[in-house]
Amino acid sequence: MQPTWLSTLAWVSLAVGVVSFVIVLVDTYVYGHRQPARVMEIVWLVTVLYVGPVAVRLYWNWGRPESLAPPPQRDRPHRGTIVTQVSRCGAHCALGFVVAEVALYGFDLPRSALWIDYVGDYLMAVTIAVLFRLFEGPRRSLAxxxxxxxTVVKVELVTITAFEVALFAWLTLAHHMVFPEPHLRLDNPTFWFAGQIGLIAGFITAWPAASWQLGRGTSVTAR
Structure with a gap:
C-alpha cells in the first residue's frame, strides 16, 4: 500500500492537471478561441493535462495568439514553433501512453515485461501522429x-523518439527503484502521477530534438 502522503500528492497533481485542462477547454470552446488547425485544440488540451499550469502559460503565449490572428508560419517566432512541435509530439506520446497502457492492462501482463508496454506505447504514439496528419488533410485514402x-517519419519521429526514451527511462526507474513494492497499477492514482512525471521529463527532453529538427528545416507544418 502506498503511503498516504504519496496518494495525496498524486491526487493533487492530477487535480491541477484537470483544472488546467478546464481552463483551456473553456477558453477554446466557450470563448471561441479555436485553433486554425483543429488538431492543435486536442494537442493543447492534452499538454495542459499532464504539464499543468506551465503548459497553460505556454498556451497563453503561443497557442491562443494563433486563434486570434493566425500568422503565416514564417512569421511565427522560433521559440513558438518549437513549443508547437514539442507539444504536438508530446500529445501523441501522452495519448499513446494512455491508450496502450489501458489496452495492455486487460491482458494482465507480468510487470517484469516492461518492454511490451514500451513497444505498445511507442507504436501507439506513432499511430496517433499519423492519424493526426491524416485528419488534417482534405481527403481520406490509402495514399x-x-x-x-x-510526413511523421520526416518531421516528428526524432522528437517523438526523444520524448519516449525519457518517458521509458523514468518508468523503468519508477518500477525498479522509486515504487518497487507494491508495483503501480492503473487503478491507483500514483500510477498516473508517475506517468505525469515521465511525460514532463519527455517534454523537456524532446525540446532539443525539436530544435534540431527545426534547424534542418522540418517542422510540424510540413505536408
Missing amino acids: QVWRALA
Whole structure:
C-alpha cells in the first residue's frame, strides 16, 4: 500500500492537471478561441493535462495568439514553433501512453515485461501522429495514409523518439527503484502521477530534438 502522503500528492497533481485542462477547454470552446488547425485544440488540451499550469502559460503565449490572428508560419517566432512541435509530439506520446497502457492492462501482463508496454506505447504514439496528419488533410485514402506516415517519419519521429526514451527511462526507474513494492497499477492514482512525471521529463527532453529538427528545416507544418 502506498503511503498516504504519496496518494495525496498524486491526487493533487492530477487535480491541477484537470483544472488546467478546464481552463483551456473553456477558453477554446466557450470563448471561441479555436485553433486554425483543429488538431492543435486536442494537442493543447492534452499538454495542459499532464504539464499543468506551465503548459497553460505556454498556451497563453503561443497557442491562443494563433486563434486570434493566425500568422503565416514564417512569421511565427522560433521559440513558438518549437513549443508547437514539442507539444504536438508530446500529445501523441501522452495519448499513446494512455491508450496502450489501458489496452495492455486487460491482458494482465507480468510487470517484469516492461518492454511490451514500451513497444505498445511507442507504436501507439506513432499511430496517433499519423492519424493526426491524416485528419488534417482534405481527403481520406490509402495514399494519404502513406503520405501522412512519411510526413511523421520526416518531421516528428526524432522528437517523438526523444520524448519516449525519457518517458521509458523514468518508468523503468519508477518500477525498479522509486515504487518497487507494491508495483503501480492503473487503478491507483500514483500510477498516473508517475506517468505525469515521465511525460514532463519527455517534454523537456524532446525540446532539443525539436530544435534540431527545426534547424534542418522540418517542422510540424510540413505536408
